[in-house]
Amino acid sequence: MKKISGKLLLIFSLALLSAGGIVWACGGGDWDDGEYSNFTPEAFVDHQYSPFFYTSWQAYYGTDINDNSNTRYNEQVVKEWGDYLDHKVNSKDLAALLFTASPGEVDSSYRYFKGQMQLLPAYIPDLKSTSLPKAKVDAFFSYLTLAKQCESFAISDVQYSWDVKTTVVNPAPQLKTNLMIAFDHSNDQFIKQRLWFQLIRYSYFEELPALNTDSSAGPDHSGLVTLFNKYESAFPKNSIYYRALGYLAGHYYKRKDYAQANYIYSLCYNYSSAMKIPSKWSFHPQNEKDWKQSLLLAKNKEEQITLWQMLGIVHDESRAIEKIYSLNPQSDKLDLLLSRLINKAERPGDRYEIDSINSIKINANDLALVERIATNGNTHKPYFWNLAAGYLNTLNKNYIASGKFYNQAKKQLPENDRLVEAQYRLLDWTLYLARLTKIDAKAEKEMVSRLNWLADLRDKKDTIANLRYDRALTESILGLAGRYKKQGDVVKSNCFESTTGFYANNENIKALQALLTKRNKTPFEQAMLRYYHLTMKELYYHQALMLVYQENTDAAIPLLQLADDRALIDLPANPFNSRINDCHDCDFNAFQKKKYTALSFVTTIRDIKAEIAAGKNLYTNNLLLGNAYYNITHYGNARAFYQNNITGYSATSPMDIAVEFRDRFTSAKIAEKYYLIARNSAQTKEQKAKCTFMAAKCERNDLYNASYKKQAKDKKYYWDFDFSTIPVGQYFAELKNKFFQTAYYKEVLKECGYFRSYNK
């Protein structure tokens, strides 16, 4: 499960017109289902249905799905042969013989068993040492030899590749004869049934090429149906039977007898967990007429229910629930459908950016249906229906109804089921939150245990397998932050959801620091602070930062000292250097004799200011201050100085900087001031030229800032940004008019394209 994210931006994806008639599939958003879900299907639905739990982004739910047609039944097959061979051959050897050994290796193994070979390579399983009766081993190898030959057409190794696929292997007619002879002669039920399966599968592939070319069919020369019907009752209804049945369904499907095909697929679907995925995948009613015929083919209510469940999971949960409920209210096939209906209903709409449940609209018919069944109370899991009805009502903002259903559910919850109990707690808590209008001391007291529990889940101090709690967590954080804000308690609001604006006001920070350092915190305060993400050190650093930009260096230093390690990280470049063209990477890579940290940087500023106050090295010192204050703007080489958990790390454009700090971190006014003072103290024309150009950079940056601001106001895109139209300002003119004879001027002309074009 991913970390919670407050806002999920949901994006559509488009695909091209494709073959099958369906030209565009809208799978919904691209997100982890846990993020928006408050309802855990695992709490209510039998595990065998887990691949069909609702998921908005993958074909089957879960990570333990085997959707490989070639290996799906391998485990089962090994088990069956293990039983047949009296467990005298280990599973590994059996699997090797059955699935991976070549016909030659199978033959070697058999000949070694019969004593026709003296030595058997170690990698080929040896059945000689098993003390199995010869008749059984003979039967096994005779069958296996034939079965291996069938693999050529039956195993479709769909490896996507750049080589043109070899033509489909058609079954060899002789093989059918051999299978038939073996079948007729076999007296062993186990072997005989498997040969029957091989013959049916053979027949399916035998008629396949003709059907692929012309699905209008013609007579069935393969004899598949006859073969199936003739011996169907002679064998047990085991997995081999149902696999044969699957080919019968395939036969009908290829011949466009959809009524039969889909009915038979539903029987396979119902048989076992392993058969559910391929059967559901094959289930395709075409028109209402064949669907109705499939229903008529069902021999009893249970078979009808299975058909409706399939329709439900593929297309229409509520219609299927309605039908199944009318057939048998106690059916456990309702569970999967209800879980899907809920998980679909709570999914945010495709066009929304969600940060709450506000955008969700519950289909009125679905709600009425679930409420009705919950109220009737005659299903096999009444608490499931009551929780579902309660939750749909919460989503629909009908909290009174929600409460009623939850109360009913509470009385019906199964004992000692942690997951169901946690699901109830979670739903009950989100209802509490939704109904909470004013937070007073009583409410705070009531919330303590739930807030701690959610924080425990988040921090993995409490784990309840499969429980989906991210939505509840997000709703708690955003909901409580919002309510406190409404009540005017910005500090508590900020504890749940930090906003940048909060930190623009030092009084806020001080109040928060008081709370963090308070000695006797209430249980609620303790619980609440588990949702707050910053440390005292980070707050001190931020306070110091603000003071630096106010040029209050002396007050900033002690706070930086309190910020401790946060203020002791090396800055990537020397913040007292300058260059004609800003190049952060060049500065980062340049040799730095002295590395500065935030603390040593600010103390150096203090020392320089002291020298200036004493009248020493006025040109150099003011130039250094100009550089220092330039470099701690967005355009300088020391962005790292102002980037923190409050101001953010990732701004690449001035417009990415939080609006509260944007002017502070982009304005070069302080730097410009010191460059101009330095110019006044300069001794040479070269020095003056340099100060003038540096001031020009500051001036230009402020013009950029203004352009960016205007750009944002005009809602234009970044690529429409036109630097060339930015006015040039006064210092370019001064540089050109007063300092054109200096060497520095010539250097600028060489390095700075803007100045060059200005000069033309």
Next chain:
Amino acid sequence: MSILSLYLAGCQQKHNAHTAFYYWKTTFRLDQQQKELLNKTSDNRLFLHFFDVTWNEQLHEAIPNGVIDIRTPIQQLKVSPVVYITNQTFQNMKVKDSDSLAFKVNKLLNQLVAAQHINYTLVQIDCDWTVGTREKYFSFLKAFKRFNGKQLQATIRLHQIKYPERTGVPPVDKGLLMFYNMGKISAGLNASNSIYNKEDAAAYTGSLTNYRLPLDVALPAFSWAIQIRGAEVVQLYGKIGLADLAAAQNFEPINKGIGKIAENVFIYKSRKSFYIKGIYIKKDDLFKLETMDAGSINQAAAQLTQKLSPLENRNIIYYELSSISTSSLYEKDIRKITAHF
């Protein structure tokens, strides 16, 4: 009047445009009607979709998909092979792999072509590339041209026409302007036809004149129905047409029983839950049918020719042949539309 007719007739002959068709299904099988249309209007010119190239998440490589299965003899047709490559392929692969991808695409294509004894002179690559994939896609195209040697064409979508300085102009011999899919496919009940509508098209045609590639043109000869449920798009179907929606026992037209809400846009609401043509429709689902008829394709062609730079032997490709019977487009219509160019 007669002078005007003569003038138009003169125009029609001027640039000698050729009609052609796309065929996009994975199984190539033509019925008699399609064969005749192809033969009589386009002199058997066919842009045949051979396969897709998609990104396989499991294998972490680009793989071919939906390789064409040819069931109708094809030797007498003038085939230009088309390969569609998803933009996702280029998003995921590295620039250095463009060369080997180009090699593989060319090899597979030539194997498929050789198996059918097809001679071709032009090959088309279709990819909705973006700013982020431009470098990789373009280096793929260069490599492909090197391996393949035939005339190379790349599809150009409208947004690529509008912002060539950002998306770039592909390094190919010729472009193919896809003059459709101009609007967003939306669940909105008042939106105009997303396949083609004059207003949305006008936002792009202005940039056509200066485009730096000779352009063939693909025109929409298809319709589709957008299935809408609870104000969200569920699915898009090419096989649901007006004939299906007009069945009163299944659907009712909205908008006071008219159904039509805009030019070539019709909305129907389902009366019940049922299956039709393998599609499941839920009660109250809406179907927004967006159609293209001879009139609207003609309008698109007229709008386009006002801005398109002149070109000899331009191909006008109709999308697409396998679904054309539903769009009631006749030979004479096609001749008339192509004659605009």
